Amino acid sequence: MHIVQQYDYSRVYKGKIDLLSGLPSSGERARPIQTLAWYPAQKSAAPALLYGDYIRSATTEEVFARTDAEVKQLAGAWIGQRWGGIGAAQAEQEWRRPMWAVRDAVELPGKFPVVIYAPSFSASAHESADLCEYLASQGYLVLASPDMGAHECTMSHDIEGVEAQVGDIEFLIGYAHGLAQADMAHLAVVGYSWGGMSNVFAAAKDSRITALVSLDGSLRYFPELVNSAKYVVPARLALPFLFVAARPRSIEDLLAKKQDLSASLMNNMAYTDLYKVTMYPMTHANFSSEYQRFASDAGGFGEYSRAETSLAHSWMARYVHQFLNAYLKNDAAGLAFMNGTPEKNLVPPHMLTLESRHANGQPPTLETLAEGLGKRGFEHAGEVYKDIKSRHGDFQPSEESLRGWGYQLLLANKTGAAIEIFKLVTVLFPDSWNAFDCLAEAYQQNQDRALAIKHYRRSLELEPKNDNAAQHLKTLNAAR
Secondary structure (H helix, E strand, C coil): CEEEEEEEEEEECCCCECCCCCCECCCCCEEEEEEEEECCECCCCCCCCEHHHHHHHHCCCCCCCCCHHHHHHHHHHHHHHHCCCCCHHHHHHHHCCECCCCCCCCECCCCEEEEEEECCCCCCCCCCHHHHHHHHHCCCEEEECCCCCCCCCCCCCCHHHHHHHHHHHHHHHHHHCCCCCEEEEEEEEEEECCHHHHHHHHHHHCCCCCEEEEECCCCCCCHHHHHHCCCCCHHHCCCCEEEEECCCCCHHHHHHCCCCCCCCCHHHCCCCCEEEEEECCCCHHHHCHHHHHHCCCCCCCCCCCHHHHHHHHHHHHHHHHHHHHHHHCCCHHHHHHHHCCCCCCCCCCCCEEEEEECCCCCCCCHHHHHHHHHHHCHHHHHHHHHHHHHHCCCCCCCHHHHHHHHHHHHHCCCHHHHHHHHHHHHHHCCCCHHHHHHHHHHHHHCCCHHHHHHHHHHHHHHCCCCHHHHHHHHHCCCCC
């Protein structure tokens, strides 16, 4: 395991004025992204990390240059501040518990699928260290950074907070590109709680993400934030998705807490292979392995025991592993596991249920239209559009996106294809002077004088002040 201290210089973190002192901020103001990297490594005679080493790493997530004395003091206070209900003996035992990872072990040669881990609300990068170590031991390169707000270590319950974590995920993807072990063609983002919503936002923005895992993600609990991001829509989430849910709460409890039940993005995700695993012994907190270590036996696990929830936690990790095997490694056994019943997979009775559904065709997007034209030819643009429209009545690409596509084709000297796209624009937007102006330009570039004149004239009929069309008609020696 490596610890990498780096900054995202494209984003500011510290304000001009230090809120603690009221004085001008000193030092680096860029966003700190301390990164934990777990990776397939050669066997080492060096001692494994202790869990306390992970806690020590958390003390430098916001301020890299802490002294050894500061790290020792902050790490010692960590358990008391966060897990004050446990006894000193249990705290000491967990602090000294050996892990699997070895610090800075020699990396195995080869390329490995990349997994970004996005932590829960205001949580440290190591909160699910056991899961991250396990995945690395199974041939994955796993990267994680802490969940921090846009300008302070505490996350905020708003869209700015979500976008801050999305930015961290994007940064880690960029960082992974420079790693010798990274197979960037196979990339997943695993998120827990808040991170299990931010990773969905990230996937809606970045189609390089090829699989998603949400561990009882806030996607369920903050529908208003999901709805506020207009780009987080099913058509932009056409990738395999595993949602591992905590024990369901009652309708009465949800209503009492004023949970918004009016919408579900997951219910509308028609273009993905969707698996929902519900873990009945687990509450929301049990998805954190740190919680499993430090929660008090007196009330920390409800009607279940630590052993029972830890067993459920291990099955959660197994489903994550098999899902990633299926979709990042194209592993037939992993896919069979995901499509098998819990009984067939030898899951203990009454531990979990599995619901699944497979993707229903391709999403109604410009990319789907382009793919269809790539197969059938751009001369069939109208037919391919009508085919998609017949299956998805709400498919309506914007005029701007279509015209932009047409101009890209023109710049690539694919004039015939550009003409077909601009013809489609004039069909879909018959009152747009700009659409006819674009089509006329394409015909002119194709040396088709008569059709260029015809469509420049049509553009001028729709917009008599279109000086561009008037000038081109002069160039073509044609009257308005």
